[in-house]
Amino acid sequence: MRRVVAQGTFDLLHPGHVHYLEDAARHGDELHAIVARRENVTHKPKPILANRQRRDMVAALAVVDEAHVGHPEDIFAPIERIDPDVIVLGYDQHHETSDIEAALAERGLECQVERATAREPRDDEVLSTGDIVDRILRRRRAAGGDD
Structure with missing residues (x-):
């Protein structure tokens, strides 16, 4: 069985997230999604939704076999526990493939790192x-409302 990990913030799920997870799932037989903890998100505004809510939304997608909230201090701890064959990064995620590969090697983890494909918006999608x-x-x- 080929185990795959996809990771991200997954705040306010949208078709881009679904595309990313479906693309990641095509790399193997079992997809684990790691949802970044709000407190660990530093490269963009903090997520609007709580960690557990985002994890539950991702877990509800049929393409995801298991969803996890990331570790509070060590972003590689879930990777060690899941022991994937491949990690698929989002096409626009800020992580450099070579940096992830180096960190995995430093920990003695043998795992491919791939990049997901982009998805163009259709119609009025965001x-x-x-x-x-x-x-x-x-x-x-x-509309003049603020509710």
Whole structure:
């Protein structure tokens, strides 16, 4: 059995997240998704939704075999526990493949690192949590409401 890990913030699930997880699942037989803890997200605004809520939403997707909340201090602890054959990074994630490979090697973990494909928006889709939030705020302002 070929075990795959996908990881991300997964805040306000959208079609881009689904594409990423489906793409990652194609790399193996079992997909584990690691949901970043709110307190560990430093490269963009903190997630709107709680850790457990984001994990539960990701776990509800049929393509995901198991969803986990990341470790509070060591982002590689879940990787050691899951022992994947491949880690699939999102096409636009800020991680460098070579940096992840080096960190895995330093820990003695043998695991491929791949990059998922991009997905172009269709019709009026929004494929970014930040863009979803911006659209909501614009529409609420335009409607004169703030609820």
